[in-house]
Amino acid sequence: MHNQIAAGDPLVEQVTREMKRIKQDPERRRDYMKYELDLMDARSDGMAIGLAEGKKQGLEQGKQESIVAAAKMLLGLELSRTVIVKQLMSAYDLSSAEAERYLKRAQE
Template identity: 30%
Template sequence: MTITSDPMFGLVMQNKEICLELINRALPNIKAKQIIQLDTQKDINIVSAHRVRFDVYVRDDKNNIIVIEMQVNNQNNIPARLRYYQEQVDHELLRPGDNYSVLNNYPTYIIMFCNFDYFKQGWARYEFNLTCTRDHNLKFGDNRTVVIFNALAKKFDKNDEPIKNFLALMRNQGDNKNRFIAQIQGEIDKVKQDPERRDGFMKYELNLMDAKMEVREEDIKKLIDSLYELNIKPEIIKQKVMEKYNLTDDEYDKFLE
């Protein structure tokens, strides 16, 4: 199991020191000094709206809101997906009766680490914010930034150097002589050796599935795959999942095919 695994990425990012350094490497201009709020697998559940769960949700000492996502499979929907993510972040920040100007206090950054090159330009970093089409120096000023990283990049500029080793780690080519990469690898080893953290993740996932209005077969399959990635004993996974969803042995075994 590597850093690109959804459960592993979230568990590693629970280490505030690692999470803060990754943010500053991805967004060197914000110079975050402290994480005030850190949530992993943060569930945004607005009534009558599509449910969203962020891998990592952070508020730093300057009230920057940073959402970090790890994406392995290209589902060809990143712009639309991140548009919706931004809307959900704003819903979380703006309370009933608040003036829209409250959002000015919370610059938002949506970061997505991809194991593929979505825009096919070969760049390591694709950074977007709203500007005027007539004059690109004229900023819209909504304090929203989207940054998409490409782990397969061949082109790096000087601003990409701090994140270069992390992108290599996503390809399983991390340099363990690099202090930051060694720290991440050490945290991965801790997670693998800590049954309490793995079991905590399993309980969280099972409870989250219970909260859904309808549990689909692909949801159960994804859950089982995630728990296997955490090296939880197969017999424990089978027992818990069968109990939760009243599955027979044959029904459970079909999810392993």
């Protein structure tokens, strides 16, 4: 019974006739193919956007982790807080407040 057409069933015959009629209508075929192509384009665009956003977030997260790691290393060298903040600012092009925030995260 699975994946087999039941011969003589009026509903199956009606659906089959309707499918044949739709398949033979050139306007409907063109519209259906256009719809399918639009779906494929939208899916492709969505995947490209998602990959780009994921890559951007991954790079941003990696950058943040490296800044925290550098701050931990500088803390391990027992440098003064002022020197560490200045080093982070110059190495990663951060503002003073951002460098302080990363230093605080490194101390946690």
